[in-house]
Amino acid sequence: MENKATNFFTRNKGILIFLLVMLAVPFVTGLFEGSTLTQVWTNQGSFSKFLEGLGIEVFILAIFALSYDLLFGITGLLSFGHTMFFAVAAYLTGISLKTLGLPFWQVLLLIVLTSVIQALLFSVVLPRVRGVTFTMVTLGLASMFHIIVMSSDMINLTGADVGLQGMPTPAFIDPASQRLRFFVIALVLLVITYIAYRRFVASPTGRVCVAIRENESRARMLGYNTTAFKVTVMLISSFTASAAGVLHALYQPIISPTIADLGYTVVGLLIVLIGGIGTLSGSIVGAFVLKLSDYFLRRYLGESASLINGIIYVIFVLFVPYGIVGTLRVRSLRTKEGWKQILSWILPKKAG
Amino acid sequence: MKLKRNLTPLAVLAGIFLFVFMAARGMEPKDLLITTLRGFSVGSVTFLVAAGFSLIFGLLDVLNLAQGTLYMIGAYVGWTVYVRPDTFVDIMPMILFLMAGFALRFLWDALSDRLNWSPKTTKIVGWLLVIVAIALGLFIVPRYPIAGWELDNYAQSPISYSFMVEQGTRLPAIHLGFEEIPAPVAVIGLLLISSLLSFGLALIRKKANQQHELSLKKWWTFIVLMVLGLFFLLFNTILTNILFSMSSNWLFLIAVIMAVLSGLGLGALMETTLIQPLYSRPIYQLMLTLGMSTIGVQLVRAIWGMPEFVLSKPALFRGTGGACPATNLADLIEYNCTTVMVLGGRVRVYDEIFLPIVGIIVLVVVWVLLKKSRIGMIIRAGVQDSSMVEMLGINVRRVFTLVFALGAGLAALGGVLAAPSNGLSTGMGEKLLLNALIALAVGGLTSYPGAALGSLLVGLIQQFMIKYGQIGIPIPFTDTLFKPSPAIVPASTMLLMVIVLLILPHGLLGKQE
Numbered sequence: 001m002e003n004k005a006t007n008f009f010t011r012n013k014g015i016l017i018f019l020l021v022m023l024a025v026p027f028v029t030g031l032f033e034g035s036t037l038t039q040v041w042t043n044q045g046s047f048s049k050f051l052e053g054l055g056i057e058v059f060i061l062a063i064f065a066l067s068y069d070l071l072f073g074i075t076g077l078l079s080f081g082h083t084m085f086f087a088v089a090a091y092l093t094g095i096s097l098k099t100l101g102l103p104f105w106q107v108l109l110l111i112v113l114t115s116v117i118q119a120l121l122f123s124v125v126l127p128r129v130r131g132v133t134f135t136m137v138t139l140g141l142a143s144m145f146h147i148i149v150m151s152s153d154m155i156n157l158t159g160a161d162v163g164l165q166g167m168p169t170p171a172f173i174d175p176a177s178q179r180l181r182f183f184v185i186a187l188v189l190l191v192i193t194y195i196a197y198r199r200f201v202a203s204p205t206g207r208v209c210v211a212i213r214e215n216e217s218r219a220r221m222l223g224y225n226t227t228a229f230k231v232t233v234m235l236i237s238s239f240t241a242s243a244a245g246v247l248h249a250l251y252q253p254i255i256s257p258t259i260a261d262l263g264y265t266v267v268g269l270l271i272v273l274i275g276g277i278g279t280l281s282g283s284i285v286g287a288f289v290l291k292l293s294d295y296f297l298r299r300y301l302g303e304s305a306s307l308i309n310g311i312i313y314v315i316f317v318l319f320v321p322y323g324i325v326g327t328l329r330v331r332s333l334r335t336k337e338g339w340k341q342i343l344s345w346i347l348p349k350k351a352g
Numbered sequence: 353m354k355l356k357r358n359l360t361p362l363a364v365l366a367g368i369f370l371f372v373f374m375a376a377r378g379m380e381p382k383d384l385l386i387t388t389l390r391g392f393s394v395g396s397v398t399f400l401v402a403a404g405f406s407l408i409f410g411l412l413d414v415l416n417l418a419q420g421t422l423y424m425i426g427a428y429v430g431w432t433v434y435v436r437p438d439t440f441v442d443i444m445p446m447i448l449f450l451m452a453g454f455a456l457r458f459l460w461d462a463l464s465d466r467l468n469w470s471p472k473t474t475k476i477v478g479w480l481l482v483i484v485a486i487a488l489g490l491f492i493v494p495r496y497p498i499a500g501w502e503l504d505n506y507a508q509s510p511i512s513y514s515f516m517v518e519q520g521t522r523l524p525a526i527h528l529g530f531e532e533i534p535a536p537v538a539v540i541g542l543l544l545i546s547s548l549l550s551f552g553l554a555l556i557r558k559k560a561n562q563q564h565e566l567s568l569k570k571w572w573t574f575i576v577l578m579v580l581g582l583f584f585l586l587f588n589t590i591l592t593n594i595l596f597s598m599s600s601n602w603l604f605l606i607a608v609i610m611a612v613l614s615g616l617g618l619g620a621l622m623e624t625t626l627i628q629p630l631y632s633r634p635i636y637q638l639m640l641t642l643g644m645s646t647i648g649v650q651l652v653r654a655i656w657g658m659p660e661f662v663l664s665k666p667a668l669f670r671g672t673g674g675a676c677p678a679t680n681l682a683d684l685i686e687y688n689c690t691t692v693m694v695l696g697g698r699v700r701v702y703d704e705i706f707l708p709i710v711g712i713i714v715l716v717v718v719w720v721l722l723k724k725s726r727i728g729m730i731i732r733a734g735v736q737d738s739s740m741v742e743m744l745g746i747n748v749r750r751v752f753t754l755v756f757a758l759g760a761g762l763a764a765l766g767g768v769l770a771a772p773s774n775g776l777s778t779g780m781g782e783k784l785l786l787n788a789l790i791a792l793a794v795g796g797l798t799s800y801p802g803a804a805l806g807s808l809l810v811g812l813i814q815q816f817m818i819k820y821g822q823i824g825i826p827i828p829f830t831d832t833l834f835k836p837s838p839a840i841v842p843a844s845t846m847l848l849m850v851i852v853l854l855i856l857p858h859g860l861l862g863k864q865e
Binding site: 124129141147148151152153262269273309310311313314321 | 415626630633635638639640642643651653654782789790836837840842847850854857
């Protein structure tokens, strides 16, 4: 029997190394920039602060993509309305901080509540519709929310097509003055989500979810109540996406209605696709690749960046169907198999 | 048994119609008529997109999300032919020569069969040829003279040209000569690009022990394309002048035909190059069409610019003088009125009479095609069970391409016909895509009549909601009126879709499995 603590660390080696590296990034870049560690600590280094900002956006996208990967990659539910969880949480945070003036802990409670309600709303559909119809019902629900957000009927609350702006951010995680703290919170949230998700996928429940993706009728034939599993996944996914939405609302000065658009779901899909569908860690890799490539393309190519992004997307669909992480895994599997083959030639065969 | 199965759809349908006409009680007859006609108009445009959708989804199991973009491209191609015929005449030879090289594909396939290189060499040479062809393309295509518009210069932007055509004045045609490269070099270069590309792809695709036949019949495509291309190139000036002096009705007809052809061509190209490799991975097809639609929007934005503009109606629907707005058919025909008076209300002829008629014609034509022709029989059989049809010795892949092209062509037709009433914008495709998706989901995904019924419902409900936005819906047991703003109208059709799918997961006319 192994020690449980070492087990945890060896199992999550990769993500913990990622955590440490990411924590080191602001300080190392601060040193290169010439500012002292205390300056970085008190949010005075300009370049490290900029990098932190970019990092926060990547982490938020990664959390969002993780929740999408759980729904689509692991359980096989292709939802085109996933961004609704994200956008509702973002808007609700904004509205309740700005218009209602609730204290922050009450806002969080409200978000948890609505994320559950939304997941149940999506789940009402689940036992009846399957496949493409599910995709379209979710698209319909999310588009309805998008239309309501964009409409002028609610302009006092949502700001219509301009976006929700001017909401007071709680002082202790103000992205302007406390950026490092925000960065660490987003990072830790991402790491916790990732570890929890991996644990979930490895658990018996998660295995059933994979079985649902592979063949739902067979899973049901084996006696599993597939709807209950799908609702569970929907709840977890909705909760995670809502968390990402809260972070987004707190970090961005303007909550733009584009986050409620189908386009934002496509961003999630794109990240999952680039990283590798159903790999979980692919979502983090994909978020980094997408955000950074988008940032640099936009910087050097301007408007045509979206075109290049679209072409990258199509190339990935056509030629790299398993994504970066998936392809690497297949490669490493092959390498391992090759090593085994070579070793079996060299080493004497064991008897029996 | 049959009644019981049909009872739920009928009940839902009855409920929807009841809801639509409940609040219509307070409406004047002319408002009711106009709103209904507008509903038919929106419904018929939606139907043109949704029909292709349902055919493609039924036969190929691909939810073609690029359908909205094809609709948009149809509109923009139609605008180009209608407003800037000189650009159209300039660009035609280029497209035809490029196509001509690909029409020689049988030659390249046969040639690549006869080359006895090792597989590796074949692949490398193939990729090298593709790279050379792309480099050559980057050299020649930008130097090919095409009279166009400038996005940064307002006086020469698409908006200004649209406005001029709307006013009836038109700048004289711009004729650009071959300056940087001589014409023969351009022609040979274009042929070379497409030939090299086609040959390179043939080499990459080459499989061992495969023999393509070299038949003379296939030369005809090449010769026809070359002759057409040379015709457009040599008689450039004359053709441009003819098109510029043509009456706007005929020009509009040409624009519609060219838009449909571009839709057909793009559809066939998409199916053969992008969709076909993914038949074993359906979800990737869905994502691919989504990516294609994004790319399409960006390309349109790069070529025609972001701002919205209009495509003016042809002269047949623009008359204002004489006895306009017409009150009887004779006046309408004599003065080509924009509007007619029916029940004391003004009805726009193009939007509210012509579009529904076109929608019904397309509905009937495609219906007859499906029911009576041999190809329609194959399509219907393919919707039932495509692998069985293949087993019977029919080349289903060819039919797949045909249906995909047909669907794309219908969407492009819808785009160019809707442009005079809705205008052109880069967001038009997405809006209509959502409409068509809802129509399809409501009517039943694989059912062709379902697409028609769904489109009609979507159109009617949208228009009635807009009308209610003006007059207000009485909320039961209170005296207050609820007035939905125009922006919230699409949400009503979304709600319709969600409700219908919850009650009937396969739509109103879809089969239950």
